[in-house]
Amino acid sequence: MNFTNKNVVITGGSQGIGLATAKAFIREGANVWITGRSEESLKKAAEEINSSNLKIVVSDTSILQGITVLEQAVAESGVKLDVLYLNAGIAIFAPIAQITEADFDAQFNTNVKGHFFTLQKLIPHLADGSSIILTSSGVVTGAAIATAAYSATKAALNKLAHVAVNELADRKIRVNLVSPGPIQTPGLDSVAPGEALAYLASSTALQRLGKADEIANTVLFLASEGATYINGADIAVDGGFIQYHLK
Ligand SMILES: NC(=O)c1ccc[n+]([C@@H]2O[C@H](COP(=O)([O-])OP(=O)(O)OC[C@H]3O[C@@H](n4cnc5c(N)ncnc54)[C@H](OP(=O)(O)O)[C@@H]3O)[C@@H](O)[C@H]2O)c1
Numbered sequence: 001m002n003f004t005n006k007n008v009v010i011t012g013g014s015q016g017i018g019l020a021t022a023k024a025f026i027r028e029g030a031n032v033w034i035t036g037r038s039e040e041s042l043k044k045a046a047e048e049i050n051s052s053n054l055k056i057v058v059s060d061t062s063i064l065q066g067i068t069v070l071e072q073a074v075a076e077s078g079v080k081l082d083v084l085y086l087n088a089g090i091a092i093f094a095p096i097a098q099i100t101e102a103d104f105d106a107q108f109n110t111n112v113k114g115h116f117f118t119l120q121k122l123i124p125h126l127a128d129g130s131s132i133i134l135t136s137s138g139v140v141t142g143a144a145i146a147t148a149a150y151s152a153t154k155a156a157l158n159k160l161a162h163v164a165v166n167e168l169a170d171r172k173i174r175v176n177l178v179s180p181g182p183i184q185t186p187g188l189d190s191v192a193p194g195e196a197l198a199y200l201a202s203s204t205a206l207q208r209l210g211k212a213d214e215i216a217n218t219v220l221f222l223a224s225e226g227a228t229y230i231n232g233a234d235i236a237v238d239g240g241f242i243q244y245h246l247k
Contacts, residue, residue, distance in 0.1 A: 012088025016185030181238025205240025
């Protein structure tokens with residue numbers, strides 16, 4: 001896949017799936033912006049990638065000011081975007097009886113409102129025929145305990161994507177979802193201690209956790225010339241999902 005001179009924005013690109021995807025696009029010749037809340041993490045990612053094609057933007061997607069910072073960075077560059085990968089996300093797992101309003105709001109502000117308004121603000125900067133990809137989750141198809149708020153954010157995100165398919169069709173902009181299963185990332189490590197990781201691995205047919213690169217490969221494919229008739233799809237990248245019963 002060749003993305004030479006293509007312009008790509010990845011939200012939540014300082015670690016995990018977003019970072020792996022940024023590396024993959026850079027390898028294929030793209031110019032890439034990555035965002036995150038922590039300047040330190042973004043600088044670390046930039047050192048790791050070590051390419052003049054990478055730009056970092058400190059931008060908290062959960063608040064409109066943060067999204068405006070990203071929009072201004074893109075506007076000032078004067079380029080049109082070929083790929084928008086809406087990937088930033090947080091997960092806080094707790095049963096309905098226990099989840100706090102703050103945890104509920106934090107997840108909806110990042111995983112839903114953030115993507116909604118990033119898309120809105122960047123629509124004028126998207127090239128006709130560009131590709132939007134959103135990171136959903138395999139949890140949407142299950143009903144594991146302690147995932148109600150997180151799963152609801154991803155279900156809402158799926159609906160945003162479905163409507164965007166139709167609203168952006170006149171500009172031939174494609175919108176697709178990637179739904180990862182359990183992927184080994186700092187984010188997963190922070191919510192699933194060792195035993196839970198082993199359980200998640202065993203809940204897949206392949207009996208292992210996925211790698212961030214395996215999501216990146218799918219994102220690049222969806223953005224590529226090989227996927228020009230794929231629109232409104234939700235690609236599960238989960239090793240063969242059996243069922244999660246997070247406890
Ligand atoms: N790993 C899995 O098993 C899995 C499974 C299904 C779906 N997913 C989804 O995949 C996406 C990436 O997950 P991951 O596992 O790679 O997570 P991760 O390792 O925690 O990385 C998350 C990235 O998002 C950024 N981020 C978080 N909140 C943000 C905010 N308010 N504004 C801007 N950036 C923000 C983080 O940077 P800062 O912290 O510096 O802001 C970081 O770069 C998420 O949407 C997640 O829900 C992951």
